[in-house]
Every structure is written in C-alpha cells, then in structure tokens.
Amino acid sequence: MSGIFSKVLFWFQAKNRHGIHSPFIYEFLDRAFYASPVKHGAGRRRLLRAAKMHFSPERVWTSTPLPPDSEILRDLNSDPTLQRPPFDLFVFENPAEIVMEILSDAGQRHNGSIVYLGNLRSSAPAYARWKEISTHPSVRVALETYWEGLLFFRKEQARQHFKIRT
Incomplete structure (x- = not known):
C-alpha cells in the first residue's frame, strides 16, 4: 500500500479523544497526549513523551541505549537498584522480535506496565509485527x-484497539 494512501486510510479510521469510549484512554489522551507541551512537540515519540508524563514510570527498560541527555529519560529515577523487573515501561x-518474548514473560511486567513501540510503519x-504484537493474549x-x-x-480493561489522530 502506498504511503499516502496508507496515511489517508489511517486518518479516516482513527479518532481523536472525543471518539474514545474508554475512560482510561480518554483521560490519557486528554491530560497528556493532546495537552501542551506534548501536543506541540515533534510527531515522533510524542506518544512516549505523553506516557512518561501521565504514568510517571520508574522502572524503564529500553531496547537500545538512549542518550543520557534524552528528554525521554530526563526526570526518570536513575537509581540502578530500580532498573530490574518488573518494569513500568518498555521502550x-x-x-522487534524480542517484544513477543517480553509479552510472554509475566515476570518482566505487571498489570500497569506499558510497552512503547516506535516506527510502526517503517x-x-x-x-505486520505490530499487528501480531498488538493481538498478543496478554x-x-x-x-x-x-x-x-x-x-x-x-486486566480490568476490556480488550480494545484504538487508532488515534495526531
């Protein structure tokens, strides 16, 4: 599917916060994703910045080392004793393939854990991997x-998949 057609199709399928009927997701979108300063930030990693701001994760696992001055890591607790499972946020x-391993290992995460994935349509x-990962039973x-x-x-949330406009 061509890039432009793919983007247009996504835009028609996606909703903004007013089309969301999940209080949990609506609150996240309203208070973080569509809120300043996240709303006016760069397009890529906007979802990650919003998750960091709204959920305040302490134990963060990254697939690749992020630069020490990365805005994503700024203000996270850098105490090395906290950087062990279960993790609050996976970046x-x-x-990648390793995501499925983490999803299958309940000892790596807890009920409130979040997994961030970038470059879904690179x-x-x-x-295709994103679609497989997003339908994992956990x-x-x-x-x-x-x-x-x-x-x-x-676990208290109904199984749902939301496409959100930026």
Missing part, C-alpha cells in the same frame, strides 16, 4: 498513532 524503537514487515489495550503505539496489560 522499543521498532516492533516497513511492511514492521507493521495485551488488553493497544493505542496506535500512525508512527507509534502503546500496549497496556490492565
């Missing part, structure tokens, strides 16, 4: 923008 620059295989909620996604494990 993946793309939908290639056809990456998007995932209760998938939240997707065109370029990035979040996964939630909240």
Whole structure:
C-alpha cells in the first residue's frame, strides 16, 4: 500500500479523544497526549513523551541505549537498584522480535506496565509485527498513532484497539 494512501486510510479510521469510549484512554489522551507541551512537540515519540508524563514510570527498560541527555529519560529515577523487573515501561524503537518474548514473560511486567513501540510503519514487515504484537493474549489495550503505539496489560480493561489522530 502506498504511503499516502496508507496515511489517508489511517486518518479516516482513527479518532481523536472525543471518539474514545474508554475512560482510561480518554483521560490519557486528554491530560497528556493532546495537552501542551506534548501536543506541540515533534510527531515522533510524542506518544512516549505523553506516557512518561501521565504514568510517571520508574522502572524503564529500553531496547537500545538512549542518550543520557534524552528528554525521554530526563526526570526518570536513575537509581540502578530500580532498573530490574518488573518494569513500568518498555521502550522499543521498532516492533522487534524480542517484544513477543517480553509479552510472554509475566515476570518482566505487571498489570500497569506499558510497552512503547516506535516506527510502526517503517516497513511492511514492521507493521505486520505490530499487528501480531498488538493481538498478543496478554495485551488488553493497544493505542496506535500512525508512527507509534502503546500496549497496556490492565486486566480490568476490556480488550480494545484504538487508532488515534495526531
């Protein structure tokens, strides 16, 4: 599917916060994703910045080392004793194979853990992997923008998949 057609199709399928009928996701979108300063930030990693701001994770696992001055890591607790499972936030620059391993290992995460995946549509295989990952049995909620996604494990939440306009 061509890039432009894919973006237009996504835009028609996606909703903004007013089309969301999940109080948990609506609150996240309203208070973080569509709020300043996240709303006016760069497009990529916007979902990650909103998750960091709204959920305040302490134990963060990254697939690749982020620069020490990265705005994403700023203000996170850098205490090395906290950087062990279970993690509050997993950060993946793309939908990698290792994500499925983490989803299958309940000892790595807890009910409130979040998985961030970037570059969902960097290639056809990456998007196919995202679709496979987002339907994993342990995932209760998938939240997707065109370029990035979040996964939630909240057992009290109905299984849902949201496409969000940026």
